Amino acid sequence: MNAISNDFFLQDNVVQIARLLIGMNLHTLIDGKLCVAKITETEAYRGYNDRACHANNGRRTTRTAVFYESGGHAYVYLCYGIHRLFNIITNVAGKADAVLIRSVEPIEGMKVMQERRNYFKVDKQLSTGPGRLTQAMGIGLEHNKHLLKEGHIWVSEGSAIPTEDVLVSTRIGVNYAGEDALLPWRFCYKKSEFFTK
């Protein structure tokens, strides 16, 4: 499938982008291996007035530098020393918004995903959770700061999901963010098994 234009990620509404990504497809062509999966769980992080965001209030460090690139860049970082988490930067350069991709439902390349995960079933444990999906899709720290593009890591249109099939809730694992932890910025595709319960 064709990559959507990165213009999509330039919109000034990261919450809406996170919502619209539900039902779109994530593709990777890494080490010559193609994987396609439906995006089933996302979270929005905002550069300003969101204590849960690594780049909150214009925070600039080595790690957060990529947040200040334009929408469509990948932010991949190591979490808990083990897991790689994949985000897509949104908004125009300097705004520091991002969407965390938390779960996907495999469509193509299941065998490759299974081998990468060393998990030989196709059920929710294959690609539910931000650490699992990056492992399954082959996304690593070397992809940090890359611009999404067809033939590498990219997003295609997929199928639009109606409002009644989208679960909206608070974000996971951000209790340190105080009242910002209560923001309803997590989106899941209800009809899928592939999201964090």
Place this chain on the structure above:
DNA sequence: TAGGTGATCTTG
């Protein structure tokens, strides 16, 4: 339910 794991950030 607890513990692994290491880069990142803060404190002294």
Place this chain on the structure above:
DNA sequence: AAGATCACCTAT
């Protein structure tokens, strides 16, 4: 320079 923290996952 050292210690705390952390957008998670696996196996007891």
